[in-house]
Amino acid sequence: MLTVQGLDAHYGLAHILAGIELTVQRGEVVVLLGRNGAGKSTTLKSIIGLVRPSAGQITFEGQGIAGRSPSTIARLGLGYVPEERRIFTELTVRENLEVGRQKPRQGVPHWTPEKLYALFPNLAEMKDRPGGRMSGGEQQMLTIARTLMGNPRLILLDEPSEGLSPLIVEQMADAIAALKRDGMTVLLSEQSLHFAARVADRAYIIEKGRIRHEAGMTALLADADVRQRYLAV
Amino acid sequence: MDIVVVQFLTGLASASSLFLVASGLSIIFGVSRIVNFAHGSFYMLGAYLAWTLVERLPYGPLGFWGGIVGAAAIVALLGLVMEFVLLRRIYRAPELFQLLATFGVVLIVQDATLWLWGPQDLLGPRAPGLRGAVTILGQRFPQYDLLLIFIGPVVLALLWLLFTRTRWGTLVRAATQDREMVGALGVDQKLLFTTVFMLGSFLAGLGGALQLPRESVNLQMDLTIITDAFVVVVVGGMGSLGGAFLAALLIGVLHAFGIVVFPKITLVLIFLVMAVVLVLRPYGLMGRKPGPVAATVGLVTPLIGPTPRALVWLGLVAGALLVLAPLFVGDYTLTILSEMAILALFAASLHFMMGPGGMASFGHAAYFGLGAYAAALLMRQLGLGMPLGLIAAPLAGAAFGLLFGWFCVRLSGVYLAMLTLAFAQICWSVAFQWVELTGGDNGLLNILPSGWAQTRQGFYWLALVLSIAGILLLRWLIRTPFGHALRAARDNPLRAEAVGMAVGRLQWAGFAVAASFAGFAGGLYAYFKGSVFPTFISIPRSVDALLMVLLGGVDTLAGPIVGAVVYTGLHEQLMSLTDYWRAILGLIIVVLVVAFPQGLAGQARDWWLARNGGRA
Numbered sequence: 001m002l003t004v005q006g007l008d009a010h011y012g013l014a015h016i017l018a019g020i021e022l023t024v025q026r027g028e029v030v031v032l033l034g035r036n037g038a039g040k041s042t043t044l045k046s047i048i049g050l051v052r053p054s055a056g057q058i059t060f061e062g063q064g065i066a067g068r069s070p071s072t073i074a075r076l077g078l079g080y081v082p083e084e085r086r087i088f089t090e091l092t093v094r095e096n097l098e099v100g101r102q103k104p105r106q107g108v109p110h111w112t113p114e115k116l117y118a119l120f121p122n123l124a125e126m127k128d129r130p131g132g133r134m135s136g137g138e139q140q141m142l143t144i145a146r147t148l149m150g151n152p153r154l155i156l157l158d159e160p161s162e163g164l165s166p167l168i169v170e171q172m173a174d175a176i177a178a179l180k181r182d183g184m185t186v187l188l189s190e191q192s193l194h195f196a197a198r199v200a201d202r203a204y205i206i207e208k209g210r211i212r213h214e215a216g217m218t219a220l221l222a223d224a225d226v227r228q229r230y231l232a233v
Numbered sequence: 234m235d236i237v238v239v240q241f242l243t244g245l246a247s248a249s250s251l252f253l254v255a256s257g258l259s260i261i262f263g264v265s266r267i268v269n270f271a272h273g274s275f276y277m278l279g280a281y282l283a284w285t286l287v288e289r290l291p292y293g294p295l296g297f298w299g300g301i302v303g304a305a306a307i308v309a310l311l312g313l314v315m316e317f318v319l320l321r322r323i324y325r326a327p328e329l330f331q332l333l334a335t336f337g338v339v340l341i342v343q344d345a346t347l348w349l350w351g352p353q354d355l356l357g358p359r360a361p362g363l364r365g366a367v368t369i370l371g372q373r374f375p376q377y378d379l380l381l382i383f384i385g386p387v388v389l390a391l392l393w394l395l396f397t398r399t400r401w402g403t404l405v406r407a408a409t410q411d412r413e414m415v416g417a418l419g420v421d422q423k424l425l426f427t428t429v430f431m432l433g434s435f436l437a438g439l440g441g442a443l444q445l446p447r448e449s450v451n452l453q454m455d456l457t458i459i460t461d462a463f464v465v466v467v468v469g470g471m472g473s474l475g476g477a478f479l480a481a482l483l484i485g486v487l488h489a490f491g492i493v494v495f496p497k498i499t500l501v502l503i504f505l506v507m508a509v510v511l512v513l514r515p516y517g518l519m520g521r522k523p524g525p526v527a528a529t530v531g532l533v534t535p536l537i538g539p540t541p542r543a544l545v546w547l548g549l550v551a552g553a554l555l556v557l558a559p560l561f562v563g564d565y566t567l568t569i570l571s572e573m574a575i576l577a578l579f580a581a582s583l584h585f586m587m588g589p590g591g592m593a594s595f596g597h598a599a600y601f602g603l604g605a606y607a608a609a610l611l612m613r614q615l616g617l618g619m620p621l622g623l624i625a626a627p628l629a630g631a632a633f634g635l636l637f638g639w640f641c642v643r644l645s646g647v648y649l650a651m652l653t654l655a656f657a658q659i660c661w662s663v664a665f666q667w668v669e670l671t672g673g674d675n676g677l678l679n680i681l682p683s684g685w686a687q688t689r690q691g692f693y694w695l696a697l698v699l700s701i702a703g704i705l706l707l708r709w710l711i712r713t714p715f716g717h718a719l720r721a722a723r724d725n726p727l728r729a730e731a732v733g734m735a736v737g738r739l740q741w742a743g744f745a746v747a748a749s750f751a752g753f754a755g756g757l758y759a760y761f762k763g764s765v766f767p768t769f770i771s772i773p774r775s776v777d778a779l780l781m782v783l784l785g786g787v788d789t790l791a792g793p794i795v796g797a798v799v800y801t802g803l804h805e806q807l808m809s810l811t812d813y814w815r816a817i818l819g820l821i822i823v824v825l826v827v828a829f830p831q832g833l834a835g836q837a838r839d840w841w842l843a844r845n846g847g848r849a
């Protein structure tokens with residue numbers, strides 16, 4: 001469904017990504033694991049078009065999307081949830097969802113605010129609250145809900161567990177599991193192996209802008225050596 | 234008492250148009266982050282187009298109101314064209330280049346208007362059915378003004394509904410905060426920007442058209458209204474419609490009273506109010522501290538390195554040639570060279586403020602003009618000659634730099650820049666209106682240099698030596714601990730504060746230094762021209778300085794010099810070629826910005842990097 005080949009990216013003169021290769025199949029939850037500054041966010045940003053790739057191909061549902069604008073890519077059914085959440089703080093929960101709304105898309109579930117309030121019950125209690133007056137966990141739910149309003153075929157989730165309390169992390173994992181049951185395809189980035197183990201089928205390990213290792217989640221959990229080498233802090 | 238009430242109502246009536254214009258400016262800025270100078274031009278075009286339409290259409294309610302709304306609609310279309318043809322290409326350019334491009338449009342529109350409608354003021358008809366006056370507390374008050382009083386709140390309510398009750402409005406508010414994220418959610422930003430620009434332009438056009446029955450339509454409307462709109466937006470708080478409304482009422486009422494009570498110092502009054510508001514609430518009555526996106530002017534540039542040896546030699550050779558120039562060039566060339574030298578100093582002073590200081594000024598001509606007036610007034614009022622005049626000029630610049638800078642350094646980015654413009658406009662209007670002292674539009678004449686400098690050569694040498702000395706002094710200042718601290722404060726204000734620097738004080742001092750050198754250049758210019766006029770302080774002169782700095786590049790000290798030389802030469806050529814030199818100049822500016830959105834110097838740097846193995 002999504003294929004990335006030989007992806008390079010720069011910030012100014014700094015070479016950040018070098019030859020990233022990855023694929024995501026329909027219905028899969030794939031995790032990009034790596035330490036701080038490994039290039040996880042940059043990879044996701046390059047896919048959605050917020051960072052312009054300097055080389056490489058990105059194919060989504062058979063279409064080349066490298067170099068296109070984020071809005072064009074998003075309208076092909078690729079949802080993006082940023083690490084910094086980027087909630088519209090002046091807008092209410094309801095209005096935040098409205099900004100994310102896109103036309104129903106063939107072959108994927110059609111999301112409405114009601115369905116999202118059912119998935120994230122916390123949000124249902126604060127429909128008219130401005131985004132700026134929500135807790136970090138609530139904002140994280142809102143940013144995912146907002147992206148789902150676009151009825152995506154695949155979502156890119158950048159570190160959904162970052163900075164959240166253990167309880168909220170569990171809720172987040174449940175929500176992703178629920179999405180997966182409904183057939184959603186997910187590419188997420190994580191530092192937490194624990195969280196990744198809860199939700200993902202397969203993992204890529206990224207370090208210094210290169211993919212170092214690829215494995216099924218169960219295999220990775222069994223492989224102490226790789227974990228030690230790339231993930232231990 | 235009765236007159237007070239009526240003046241108050243008149244103020245409310247003027248506030249409506251002001252609110253329309255300011256809200257349009259604010260909405261456009263919110264989404265596009267472009268300070269659209271041409272917004273005032275759209276206001277003026279609204280008035281001119283309404284005049285034509287109302288004249289052509291049969292007189293009656295339908296013809297009149299059809300003409301007003303039609304004019305606003307045409308202006309909205311012009312806004313669409315401008316967005317489509319120009320702005321779309323430069324959304325990624327640094328803010329100041331965008332601003333210059335919109336100023337290019339101001340110049341083009343000015344000449345186009347002159348060409349289409351001629352130089353004379355035009356008077357429109359009264360509104361049918363509203364030609365009379367009502368009696369309020371024994372005073373007559375025009376019916377039309379009564380209607381205007383209602384239009385402001387009605388438009389505010391409509392805009393509020395539009396922004397809170399429609400999907401489009403929600404998207405606009407979201408984009409005002411984080412347009413990139415809105416795009417990543419699949420919203421077509423181009424369409425959003427275009428429609429926002431059309432709405433903003435429509436409001437400006439409507440504001441202008443509605444003035445038709447109240448005042449004459451003239452070619453000065455554009456810059457007058459844009460200054461008022463800047464003041465309203467700064468006082469009200471950028472991006473806040475409610476704030477714009479309140480501020481428009483405040484400014485409108487002040488204007489109305491000022492004209493009755495102190496006609497000469499209305500603008501000073503407004504300045505005082507603005508000052509008080511900004512001291513109490515630096516981001517305006519209803520504004521919030523802008524996010525980092527809004528605050529940067531996008532001009533943070535690499536440090537000025539040591540001058541390459543080759544450049545030093547080149548400079549010395551050029552200097553020697555310049556000193557010897559009177560031996561082989563004629564008077565005309567000497568005059569131009571003198572002007573170039575003085576303007577290079579003026580540009581260098583702005584460069585000091587923008588480059589090392591990190592503060593962009595849209596109103597740097599204020600200090601230039603104040604210096605010029607200081608020198609001229611000393612001569613006219615006290616009979617003191619050039620030596621004292623040239624001491625007084627930088628002092629005057631510094632004094633006002635300290636005064637205005639005290640307010641300005643509390644803000645940053647475009648807010649700061651808008652405030653500098655407002656101050657400059659206030660100086661301009663004082664120079665224009667205080668006829669007893671300044672001679673108003675007729676200026677102050679016969680400002681002669683000392684006897685030995687009255688020959689072309691004499692004055693040329695004087696200007697050359699003093700300008701070069703001034704520029705070298707500025708260059709030296711950049712490398713002193715003060716200059717280093719100033720740059721540190723620019724690059725990372727938070728860290729500078731953390732290591733104990735008083736960032737505000739530093740910037741204040743930097744502001745005053747820049748102002749005093751501008752004042753010095755202005756003093757020289759007064760003797761050079763032999764006269765001083767309010768145009769020395771006008772917006773176009775401030776923009777001249779900006780152009781010179783940006784043309785040459787903020788990266789290098791040579792930038793403003795090269796910029797001043799190129800720009801002065803170009804200006805001179807164009808003026809001798811055609812009466813419509815403004816339009817041509819505007820077109821050149823627009824084309825330059827579109828072709829080199831990073832500026833000529835930025836372009837050169839990129840080429841250089843590409844050629845020297847850096848990644849392109």
Ligand SMILES: Nc1ncnc2c1ncn2[C@@H]1O[C@H](COP(=O)(O)OP(=O)(O)OP(=O)(O)O)[C@@H](O)[C@H]1O
Nearest residue numbers: 011014016034035036037038039040041042043191
């Ligand atoms: N806007 C930027 N400009 C310059 N360099 C950047 C920028 N953003 C990130 N970088 C650099 O790019 C590299 C990769 O950053 P990225 O954000 O992709 O890492 P990450 O894996 O998401 O890290 P984290 O777990 O901390 O979110 C880092 O070295 C970082 O310093």
Ligand SMILES: [Mg+2]
Nearest residue numbers: 040041042083
């Ligand atoms: Mg990251």
